[in-house]
Amino acid sequence: MAKRIGRTLPPAASPFHLKDIVSGIAGIFEGEGIVERFENELKSFFKVRYCFAVSSGKAALVLILHALHEICPERDEVLIPAYTCYSVPSAIVKAGLKIRLCEMAPGTLDFDFDRIAEELKNPRLLCVVPTHLFGMPADVERLKALICRGDIFVLEDAAQAMGGVWNGNKMGTQGDVGLFSMGRGKAFSTVEGGIILTDNDQIGQILEKRLFAIKGYGDLDSLKLFLNAIALSILIYPEIYWLPKLLPFLKLGETHFNPSFPIRRLSSFQAGMARKWSTAINKFKAARLLNVNKIARYGIKFPGVYRGSMPDLIRFPVLVADTETKKKILKKSEMMGLGISGGYPHSIDGINELRNLLGANKFPVAKDLAERIVTLPVHPYVNNDDLGNIMHLFQESSYV
Numbered sequence: 001m002a003k004r005i006g007r008t009l010p011p012a013a014s015p016f017h018l019k020d021i022v023s024g025i026a027g028i029f030e031g032e033g034i035v036e037r038f039e040n041e042l043k044s045f046f047k048v049r050y051c052f053a054v055s056s057g058k059a060a061l062v063l064i065l066h067a068l069h070e071i072c073p074e075r076d077e078v079l080i081p082a083y084t085c086y087s088v089p090s091a092i093v094k095a096g097l098k099i100r101l102c103e104m105a106p107g108t109l110d111f112d113f114d115r116i117a118e119e120l121k122n123p124r125l126l127c128v129v130p131t132h133l134f135g136m137p138a139d140v141e142r143l144k145a146l147i148c149r150g151d152i153f154v155l156e157d158a159a160q161a162m163g164g165v166w167n168g169n170k171m172g173t174q175g176d177v178g179l180f181s182m183g184r185g186k187a188f189s190t191v192e193g194g195i196i197l198t199d200n201d202q203i204g205q206i207l208e209k210r211l212f213a214i215k216g217y218g219d220l221d222s223l224k225l226f227l228n229a230i231a232l233s234i235l236i237y238p239e240i241y242w243l244p245k246l247l248p249f250l251k252l253g254e255t256h257f258n259p260s261f262p263i264r265r266l267s268s269f270q271a272g273m274a275r276k277w278s279t280a281i282n283k284f285k286a287a288r289l290l291n292v293n294k295i296a297r298y299g300i301k302f303p304g305v306y307r308g309s310m311p312d313l314i315r316f317p318v319l320v321a322d323t324e325t326k327k328k329i330l331k332k333s334e335m336m337g338l339g340i341s342g343g344y345p346h347s348i349d350g351i352n353e354l355r356n357l358l359g360a361n362k363f364p365v366a367k368d369l370a371e372r373i374v375t376l377p378v379h380p381y382v383n384n385d386d387l388g389n390i391m392h393l394f395q396e397s398s399y400v
């Protein structure tokens with residue numbers, strides 16, 4: 001297919017700039033203390049007693065799963081939505097635990113709660129992972145109400161919802177333990193990074209002990225981070241983003257199952273980059289919310305029923321009529337540089353590498369979701385012309 005040259009939107013962006021990188025370098029000279037300060041700021045903002053900053057959301061997941069498994073060694077299964085980010089099964093496999101999938105409720109990005117009650121009877125179930133996919137709030141309160149037994153943990157995957165608030169609750173703080181990702185394309189980014197939050201003493205103390213034994217970034221890895229930061233700060237601009245998209249080896253926007261990744265403490269360079277995290281998150285959130293509202297005013301609906309205020313989406317998910325419509329929209333978007341993305345290519349049971357690890361159960365709703373979902377960009381670089389073009393494309397494709 002012909003490649004586009006010219007203004008091209010990335011599907012998601014929480015941009016950082018030269019001044020943030022300079023702040024990161026200053027962080028290196030301030031040393032470990034700056035990571036601790038970042039963690040303390042997060043603790044007081046999210047009102048939790050334990051916070052740990054690590055190298056990625058995946059790393060956060062593995063550390064949390066190990067801690068939960070230490071508390072309940074006889075339980076080793078992790079219940080996740082059948083449609084979610086491939087990093088989640090990657091982390092479960094890396095942690096040496098077993099993946100269990102729960103079907104999604106039709107027309108939503110959340111669990112099918114009619115089925116979850118059955119799953120919760122499983123005596124080997126260690127934890128359930130409600131997930132705020134694209135920032136859409138999962139119903140954590142409903143899940144908690146179903147789990148009356150105290151030995152199944154709620155691990156809130158707020159990887160895509162750092163700073164999100166729903167019904168007055170800060171997302172990431174509603175479960176027994178929660179996580180954020182600061183990877184690229186998330187609500188706030190330090191090139192890569194992950195945050196663990198918990199207010200549970202038992203979980204918090206085990207994590208504290210385990211974190212103590214984990215290494216930070218080596219010199220070479222820090223240099224790589226720095227070079228990545230420079231590259232990303234430049235390439236993310238829509239006027240330039242077409243250029244890295246031309247380079248297939250950068251594998252932009254591709255999603256892979258991969259259980260081999262490092263687990264490190266966040267570096268002082270990243271903590272330095274995050275110095276103004278609160279201001280940055282609010283700024284991005286406000287810009288995204290404007291775009292989310294504009295898209296909603298065009299009459300486009302996201303999956304799920306939400307009354308009142310709009311959720312803090314980082315991408316605007318839409319279920320289109322069928323796979324053909326999805327392909328047509330993605331192809332046009334590619335040609336026009338509109339930043340519409342297809343989400344994750346399969347439901348989790350459709351990942352090849354997991355074929356022998358998962359049972360024969362089918363998840364038709366999750367599969368259908370994967371086949372029909374597209375996400376619209378709402379990040380700060382999306383302007384009114386872009387939204388107009390996206391809406392035009394949608395109308396022309398008679399998407400519903």
Ligand SMILES: *Cc1c(COP(=O)(O)O)cnc(C)c1O
Nearest residue numbers: 056057058085087159160181183
């Ligand atoms: C991105 C993501 C993760 C993993 O975060 P990384 O920082 O990329 O490792 C986990 N869960 C969800 C839902 C995500 O979107």
